[in-house]
Amino acid sequence: MTASMPEYWSHSTVGDACAIRNDLRLPISREERSGMEGDYPYYGPTGVLDSIDGYRLDGTYALIGEDGDHFLDVENKPQTILVTGKFNVNNHAHVIQTTERCSAEWFYNYFKHRSLKPYLTRQGAGRYKLNKAALQSIPIVLPPAAEQAAINRLFREWSSAIGITENLIAAKERHYSHELSRTISRGHHPRSHVGSFAHVVSERNHGGNAARVLSVTNSRGFVLPEDQFVRRVASADLSNYKVVRRGQYAYNPSRINVGSIARLDGWDDGVLSPMYVVFGVDESKINSDYFLHWLDSHEACERIRKSAQGSVRETVSFTEFAGLAIPLPDVAKQAAIALYLNALRDEIATLGNYLEALKTQKRGLMQKLLTGQWRVKLPKSKEKSHG
Structure with a gap:
């Protein structure tokens, strides 16, 4: 164990700690899906590809790509997806199910921004591939279930704050576009x-x-x-x-x-x-x-x-x-319009800086909490269960 890792956390591998449920995948071609339109998402390794009329998975699962170039841009592209509900997955993503040792959400958070380059293979100029055997061999650090849940909950709260800010920025952008049109294009100048x-x-x-x-x-x-x-x-x-x-x-x-x-x-x-x-x-x-x-x-x-x-x-x-x-319009009117629109853009820029700060802080928090360098406070009963 590393010096900073709590003594009751354990080292394991994905193959030993997690359930890889690739048997639940549903490979369907684009042509076939065109005749299966419905309400259930059909996922690939980096997101939703389509919606079809049936589902094979129901619950909370983590997905990690079996192939794709997103593996090479870990700074900007998440390596994992967390899905809850009724959905489907194609054959280009591995499906991770919760076990007693490792929740799907812990797997999702642990590998979301972690480089997997040492475990990838590539044939010629083809796409990078993370096969099942390589995935099973990847090390993973595991706190007890209660601590996993507490850390996951904290990350959800940060993600919620980021999502709220992103939605607020989108609303401000729509308002700016409306005011831009109202004051200039529809201003009868x-x-x-x-x-x-x-x-x-x-x-x-x-x-x-x-x-x-x-x-x-x-x-x-x-x-x-x-x-x-x-x-x-x-x-x-x-x-x-x-x-x-x-x-x-x-x-x-x-x-x-x-x-x-x-x-x-x-x-x-x-x-x-x-x-x-x-x-x-x-x-x-x-x-x-x-x-x-x-x-x-x-x-x-x-x-x-x-x-x-x-x-x-x-x-x-x-x-x-x-x-x-x-x-x-005359230059004085132009200046007044510009002053108003500048204020709207400044507000959006301030929110954008705040959003980037939130994302940076979350990434730093994840690095500390996922390795045990920083701890979350658990209820007394949960602390005692660690022995």
Whole structure:
């Protein structure tokens, strides 16, 4: 036993401690399922694939994949699923049933973010596989049943807090979208074209290779390529790259139709691949925050998408972008709308930071509690039962 593990906890293996009920799996092809529509979930190794008209399992079970690439991303993708109720499982996930030594929920929590790479096999370029024999050999640490239950209950409470926060963020996002549409798109404002206030910026990075290379994503705005890709993808010669400065905008003409347009706020400057369009705005004519909110609107997304459809490669040149119509009240009205919408976005950002803190704290808590380094307080009667 490790020094930090309580003396009445035990080391075991999945094969000795758990019941692997792969006999309850129900392999059904997609074609067959198309004629079996119903209310009972049909699970694969990473989630629900379908719903069918019958069920084979009824109760609480843990599922862990038999194959799949999710094994390689343990930081972001759960390795296990906990299912309660009436459902089905295909033949690509192992089914774990509660025993006297190990509850299905303990198994789910114990392996949820645990790397299983040493137990995986792979043939050629095929998918990674966790066969039953390998699963049976994996070590697992087991507290007594009462302590398992207490720890599981604590994790459920944290998961509930995370779920409530996620739902609150989703509600705030819906409210923001509604207010964005109400205040801008449906605000009965006079309209003008983007070109009435926006202009192309063509500054090149002549004479320097030590510049900060950036790219634009549809979910995170400007990012460093090494944060988006495994390796840096920039050319060794950056002299022809376009310079972008704080407050300016940029987009990839072939990706703007999926939302890859952003304003540089996180750095003073950077350089972008020559394929990007960089532009600035005249803030005597438009409030930059107002424009940024409009770009986030359903109206703007639809106008950009339709503009892209007219191109053979679905690209949007700056000329086409500048021709888009935008609701444009006077600058004072724009500023008032932007101030209100900024407050809504700030609230969502605060909740997002809180959510990430909750998730980080839960992960740290799991690491401590699942190894016995930290303990949960049990009722006196349960403590005595440990002997």
